[in-house]
Amino acid sequence: MKADRKNSPNMKEAIYQITVAEFYNESWSEWLGGMQISPGVDADGFQVTICTGKFPDQAALRGVLNKLWDLNTTILEVKRKGPQQPWRLKK
Numbered sequence: 001m002k003a004d005r006k007n008s009p010n011m012k013e014a015i016y017q018i019t020v021a022e023f024y025n026e027s028w029s030e031w032l033g034g035m036q037i038s039p040g041v042d043a044d045g046f047q048v049t050i051c052t053g054k055f056p057d058q059a060a061l062r063g064v065l066n067k068l069w070d071l072n073t074t075i076l077e078v079k080r081k082g083p084q085q086p087w088r089l090k091k
Contacts, residue, residue: 015081016061018051021074033064048076 019040026037035053042048055061061078068075 013054013056015054017079017081019077020049021076023047024049
């Protein structure tokens, strides 16, 4: 059976929020694909950076995650914004 890639959840546009332990300011936005860069504080009171952006598919998300990895950034969380698990089918 041939998979229908157009309807795959990995091929759908979505907004993601990436939280990292390091401090990045707004000047990193363009390098990170136009993501919104916001300072924040985690539950323990430590400074974090929250990067939010729209990605056309998960390959684009992976590209930004790879850039952060190349900087040796500590990625604390990657969260999809919007409907949770839209790829799960109801019985």
